[in-house]
Amino acid sequence: MAADLTAERLTETHRPTLDRALEAIRSRAYWSPHPEHPKAYGENAAAEGEAAFEALLGTRLDLGQPGTDGWAGNEISPYGTELLLEYPHPDAEVLLPAMRAAGVGWRRAGAETRALVCLEILSRISARTHEFAHAVMHTSGQAFMMAFQAGGPHAQDRGLEAVAYAYAEQTRVPERAAWSKPQGKREPLELDKTFTAVPRGISLLIGCNTFPTWNGYPGFFASLATGNPVLVKPHPRAVLPLALTVAVAREVLAEAGFGRDVVALAAERPGEGLAKTLATRPEVRIIDYTGSSAFGDWLEENATQAEVYTEKAGVNTVVIDSTGDYRGMLANLAFSLSLYSGQMCTTPQNLLIPRDGIGTDAGHKSFGEVTADLAAAVDKLLGDDARAAALLGAIVNPGVEKRIAEAAGLGETALASRSVTHPEFPGTTVRTPLIVKLDGARKVWDGAAAEPAFLSECFGPVAFAVAVDSTADAVELLRRTVRHHGAMTVGAYTTSEEVERQVEEVCLEECAQLSLNLTGGVYVNQTAAFSDFHGSGGNPAANVTLCDAAFVANRFRMVEVRRQA
Amino acid sequence: MAADLTAERLTETHRPTLDRALEAIRSRAYWSPHPEHPKAYGENAAAEGEAAFEALLGTRLDLGQPGTDGWAGNEISPYGTELLLEYPHPDAEVLLPAMRAAGVGWRRAGAETRALVCLEILSRISARTHEFAHAVMHTSGQAFMMAFQAGGPHAQDRGLEAVAYAYAEQTRVPERAAWSKPQGKREPLELDKTFTAVPRGISLLIGCNTFPTWNGYPGFFASLATGNPVLVKPHPRAVLPLALTVAVAREVLAEAGFGRDVVALAAERPGEGLAKTLATRPEVRIIDYTGSSAFGDWLEENATQAEVYTEKAGVNTVVIDSTGDYRGMLANLAFSLSLYSGQMCTTPQNLLIPRDGIGTDAGHKSFGEVTADLAAAVDKLLGDDARAAALLGAIVNPGVEKRIAEAAGLGETALASRSVTHPEFPGTTVRTPLIVKLDGARKVWDGAAAEPAFLSECFGPVAFAVAVDSTADAVELLRRTVRHHGAMTVGAYTTSEEVERQVEEVCLEECAQLSLNLTGGVYVNQTAAFSDFHGSGGNPAANVTLCDAAFVANRFRMVEVRRQA
Structure with a gap:
């Protein structure tokens, strides 16, 4: 070895980190040696990096x-x-x-x-x-x-x-x-x-x-x-x-x-x-x-x-049965749909909502109210162009814009995708999420000759609010989606232990990673190294985690x- | 659970064995809870089993x-x-x-x-x-x-x-x-x-x-x-x-x-x-x-x-460079070739022997002497029909007999395969190993238009004594064999540290399991659970161990x- 990187020096510098990482993958508790905050890298790091x-x-x-x-x-x-x-x-x-x-x-x-x-x-x-x-x-x-x-x-x-x-x-x-x-x-x-x-x-x-x-x-x-x-x-x-x-x-x-x-x-x-x-x-x-x-x-x-x-590719689903924190749920979902314009393999695509609405801490909410309130939550999150651009980023390629346009024609719009002017890079294509309301009645997907559009991955800032006849149908549609189309993530909101058990059972049977009742600062589309598995490797979306x-x-x-x- | 097999009873009966097995796969020292000797199973077990x-x-x-x-x-x-x-x-x-x-x-x-x-x-x-x-x-x-x-x-x-x-x-x-x-x-x-x-x-x-x-x-x-x-x-x-x-x-x-x-x-x-x-x-x-x-x-x-x-399938090779225990080597090889009529995925097929002979504790032995002495060792091992039948077993299917006949036509016979009369089941096809001498000069296998016959698996009691120009050529032929045809086992006999290093290096590079200088009661075709890997999973013979x-x-x-x- 060359003088600078001797075995001794490597051991001294990195063996403690390796040991700590080995402990982290065993305990799966939070750990990271890499700071998240840009300022942690030193006073001149930002300017020098740029x-x-x-x-x-x-x-x-x-x-x-x-x-x-x-x-x-x-x-x-x-x-x-x-x-x-x-x-x-x-x-x-x-x-x-x-x-x-x-x-x-x-x-x-x-x-x-x-x-x-x-x-x-x-x-x-x-x-x-x-x-x-x-x-x-x-x-x-x-x-x-x-x-x-x-x-x-x-x-x-x-x-x-x-x-x-x-x-x-x-x-x-x-x-x-x-x-x-x-x-x-x-x-x-x-x-x-x-x-x-x-x-x-x-x-x-x-x-x-x-x-x-x-x-x-x-x-x-x-x-x-x-x-x-x-x-x-x-x-x-x-x-x-x-x-x-x-x-x-x-x-x-x-x-x-x-x-x-x-x-x-x-x-x-x-x-x-x-x-x-x-x-x-x-x-x-x-x-x-x-x-x-x-x-x-x-x-x-x-x-x-x-x-x-x-x-x-996969089709990520969120089952929305009920919630004890309606505002928290809406805010959490709005962020998940918006982050990087939904251009993540983990972004939710299909939000399965009972046609008759859901129970919440703010009273019963109809399908129309849930979708309207979610649209409002997204609007609120992205109301300011500078803040929106900082969350959405840019559209990665022209195919994504084309898909937004096509998806808009599939059903009634709950929230239109709008173009945002990037404050720093004015020519950039920045788009807010589109939310389309679709019919998820059982006859639409169970044994139908043609698969409904929402069962294909629509990569980008597009979410489908799918009206299902019941939570039981939502759970069954989740099963079918994961089994045949794969999923990197599954989310669910429910206050019912029975529904929780059913969704969990489908995720165990069909091998999908489940996030339950996220209403705070953790989002279904994010996973943390050393603790969370990214994908399961056991459904069609991926053969690895x-x-x-x-x-x-x-x-x-x-x-x-x-x-x- | 039914009354007989409660969780408690399963734990009590088997958890210690599981823990011991977990320890064995970590240490890879010898261990087995299953006795090898038929008499260990009780006085009446043999009669009752039959x-x-x-x-x-x-x-x-x-x-x-x-x-x-x-x-x-x-x-x-x-x-x-x-x-x-x-x-x-x-x-x-x-x-x-x-x-x-x-x-x-x-x-x-x-x-x-x-x-x-x-x-x-x-x-x-x-x-x-x-x-x-x-x-x-x-x-x-x-x-x-x-x-x-x-x-x-x-x-x-x-x-x-x-x-x-x-x-x-x-x-x-x-x-x-x-x-x-x-x-x-x-x-x-x-x-x-x-x-x-x-x-x-x-x-x-x-x-x-x-x-x-x-x-x-x-x-x-x-x-x-x-x-x-x-x-x-x-x-x-x-x-x-x-x-x-x-x-x-x-x-x-x-x-x-x-x-x-x-x-x-x-x-x-x-x-x-x-x-x-x-x-x-x-x-x-x-x-x-x-x-x-x-x-x-x-x-x-x-x-x-x-x-x-x-x-x-694979083509198992033994490199014979030199030995400090000529009789032990011959006896060990004779047994390996004979056990179950060579119908094991781990039986050696190609014995690579320098054309000019090898150094041994019994003096220099020419290629002809090594093959003749090996033939004699097999003959000695299988001289008695009852003992031969107990070692050889029966030919598993007619394809094996056909291959023996075909292989005999490939070169000069060092040892003919003979039929043994089974003392207990007289109609059984029992065959002793055939050893055929072949030319393994580099021009025969290195860049030749057609692969020589010894580079295909010849499943059954057939071994090829392949005359190579040098040990270096043997090592190179070993590399080529494992890389292109796979191997479940590799054996080598040498008193030279340099040759040992070369063979080991080829096995590490081409991913094959190596047995060195076996002259006693362990044979290249046998592996022990908890300690030995069966195959490497890294060459064409298998994707698993x-x-x-x-x-x-x-x-x-x-x-x-x-x-x-």
């Missing part, structure tokens, strides 16, 4: 990778700026063998050193959180504060959580065992055994547009910590946050005495379909993917040489060498 | 399953007897929903109760080990002692190991967590969280002919202990051992107050291809399979709705319910 981001614009991020056969990159910020950045485009025939070669030393490093090097990477990323925040903001369209928190500390938490799981998993089997089998009066049979965690091969991360770091870090760090070289193929609209991540990782690897090529970037040319080409390479043995169900399904069917971890033991346990294998003692 | 087996012949094993639309079964013992047993053939449209319905109570039982019920199933199977031994013997063709040990205690060990892994994995996340996130001067955000292990769905076990219980129990118990209903589709030539297992499981489940249909049998009609039909049913979410690579590949490509765990955390971690998912505190 300056660092701006200095990147118009440059070529030359990572010094072997097998670079050209340059690619055409990101345009949802806030209007052309980033004009260029990134290395790979010749896989050269880059992949170089990654394999670099991987040998990384495998030999062992689980603890790999974990500590990963923590050093994360801590350098953490130190540059302001710069990353701008990179996430100007690729995903998230508002600054969200890009800062979700793209910074929360993503770093998820990365650290994956490192902790990976370390825990690799060290569950002892490095050595003495095995002695009694043979009655004869001498026992005796063997010395060693067990070594070995990686599967090259791991391919296929990044997404909306949460490049948050959704990317679990797979990136899970594979890296288990010894696999990681090739990062970002979404072409959101390269920068992952390119910076790769740059930091390569720098740390080299300082710690490993080959930089353990981590590499693969930027793609427009329309090239690079993910398909890379995903089916024999050297690629693990794939992490977040994105459309169509491409996720394609990967699962075609990349059979690899372990494929996918987060795809970020993060758990299953997410890491098959990224490496144990090789046993046994010798006669 | 009588119980014979009483089964010619009967219909009516398991009382819903959706039984007929009867199937046409097993003929490799030792000659027609078993004339009939088993239920399923109407999946009826049986699978019944299994799902029964599964609800099984899910609710929780990880500990499920583990204890599994241990009760195993202990009842253990008590009937003599009966199971005859069932395994007369379906697999294993000799009695092997059927007894591998089909009895060793298989039960593997089942118990899977239960321990499943329990450990499900209890790594706490059942509840209190989460409190500080908010500066404001009140903290507080949530109560519950975490519940839920099963994926119906688990399908597709059994094999040669080791119905040993290869079947890990998947069976891993799925059952993680809450999944298990449908067992045995190999049509080896139904009885798994049918008895299903019968015991259904009996115990009912006594413990659960639906019997949590476990069911699916016997198939000749040529029906029932495994394909069942494997692609949407209710089937997990598949365990041992058998041909062709069908394993088919499952991986077509049963995309399920997690597919496969053990397929029986058993480890990865084998169980994805058979269930954690559902989280969070409530505002």
Whole structure:
């Protein structure tokens, strides 16, 4: 190892954090080493971070990778700026063998050193959180504060959580065992055994547009910590946050005495379909993917040489039966629908409300009143353009606007989506949520020839207030939705223990994560690392949860060498 | 629960065993609660077991399953007897929903109760080990002692190991967590969280002919202990051992107050291809399979709705560089090649020997001498027909005999396969190993247009003594073999630390389990539960090892319910 990053220094700096993370995944109590508040990063951090981001614009991020056969990159910020950045485009025939070669030393490093090097990477990323925040903001369209928190500390938490799981998993089997089998009066049979965690091969991360770091870090760090070289193929609209991540990782690897090529970037040319080409390479043995169900399904069917971890589309439902805090419920839902213009895989889409209304602490509320009051709550939350823009962020791509228009034609509008003028970036497309009232009578979805529109994912600021005949029908529709269309999140509001039990039972049967009666500052679309699972991995929306033991346990294998003692 | 199997009684009887098994998978030291010696089962156990087996012949094993639309079964013992047993053939449209319905109570039982019920199933199977031994013997063709040990205690060990892994994995996340996130001067955000292990769905076990219980129990118990209903589709030539297992499981489940249909049998009609039909049913979410690579590949490509765990074919290699115990090596190899007529997925096939010979404690031995001495060692081991039959067992199916004949034509014979007359079952096909000398010069396998025959699996009593130009070439051929053709086992004999390091490095790189310099009573084709991994899951021979955390971690998912505190 190079002088700066000795094993001793890595241990001293990061072993306590690793131990604390290991404790956190066991207790699942709140913990994070990464501050959420921008001011926690030092007096000059904001200005320096912004300056660092701006200095990147118009440059070529030359990572010094072997097998670079050209340059690619055409990101345009949802806030209007052309980033004009260029990134290395790979010749896989050269880059992949170089990654394999670099991987040998990384495998030999062992689980603890790999974990500590990963923590050093994360801590350098953490130190540059302001710069990353701008990179996430100007690729995903998230508002600054969200890009800062979700793209910074929360993503770093998820990365650290994956490192902790990976370390825990690799060290569950002892490095050595003495095995002695009694043979009655004869001498026992005796063997010395060693067990070594070995990686599967090259791991391919296929990044997404909306949460490049948050959704990317679990797979990136899970594979890296288990010894696999990681090739990062970002979404072409959101390269920068992952390119910076790769740059930091390569720098740390080299300082710690490993080959930089353990981590590499693969930027793609427009329309090239690079993910398909890379995903089916024999050297690629693990794939992490977040994105459309169509491409996720394609990967699962075609990349059979690899372990494929996918987060795809789902239809998130909230069952509204009754509440003891009507205003709290409305405020909580309004925020959930608005945050990042509903462009989260966890945003509620279908609000199932009994046609005859619901009981609340403010008296009985009819279906029409609930939807009108929710619309009013959203309006109140987003009444001020500056505040609205800070919550909504920008529309990530033109497809989202098109879907808003189409959804508006599906039924009666409870709340129209309006365009907000961004105070800082006037040309930006900022849209408030649309709420459409639809008929959710049982005949509409139970055995109907055609699936109703609300059973497809409508990604973006669109919610459907679905009038159902009863709470029992809502529960049954929830079951059907999760089973056939998947869900990253389920919410429910009820004061009835019986309804609570029914909804919980459906979530256990169909494998969905449930948030009950959220009326305060926690929202159904947010999960906290070390404590909450993101998705269940057991319904069609995803085959993984970020993060758990299953997410890491098959990224490496144990090789046993046994010798006669 | 019914009176006999209360939770208290299950805990009292089995919790200590579960705890001991949990300790064993952590330490990986020798342990087994299942005695290997037939006499350990009581004075009358042998006679009673044989009588119980014979009483089964010619009967219909009516398991009382819903959706039984007929009867199937046409097993003929490799030792000659027609078993004339009939088993239920399923109407999946009826049986699978019944299994799902029964599964609800099984899910609710929780990880500990499920583990204890599994241990009760195993202990009842253990008590009937003599009966199971005859069932395994007369379906697999294993000799009695092997059927007894591998089909009895060793298989039960593997089942118990899977239960321990499943329990450990499900209890790594706490059942509840209190989460409190500080908010500066404001009140903290507080949530109560519950975490519940839920099963994926119906688990399908597709059994094999040669080791119905040993290869079947890990998947069976891993799925059952993680809450999944298990449908067992045995190999049509080896139904009885798994049918008895299903019968015991259904009996115990009912006594413990659960639906019997949590476990069911699916016997198939000749040529029906029932495994394909069942494997692609949407209710089937997990598949365990041992058998041909062709069908394993088919499952991986077509049963995309399920997690597919496969053990397929491989080409097992022994690198023979040098030895400090020439006689021990020859004796050890002779036994490995002979045991169960080489009809084990772990039997060595290719013995890579330098063309110029090897150094030994008995002086330099030429390639010809090594092969001749090995042939003599096999001859000595199998010289007596009774002893030979007790080691070789019967040829499991006519395909094996055909392969022996074909392999004999590939090169010069070092040892011809001879037919042995079985002293007890005279009509039985018993064959000693064939050893064929082949040219393993680098030009034969490195970049050659056609793969040499020794790079395909030749299942049965066939070994190839492959003359290589050097040990370095042997190591390189080993690498190529494992990478492209897979291996369940690798062996090596060497007195050179450098060669040992090279072979070890190849096994780490290509992910294969290595046995070094075995010259005593442990053989490369045997693995011990709780300590040895069976296969690595990281090369083309298998995607699992029986058993480890990865084998169980994805058979269930954690559902989280969070409530505002």
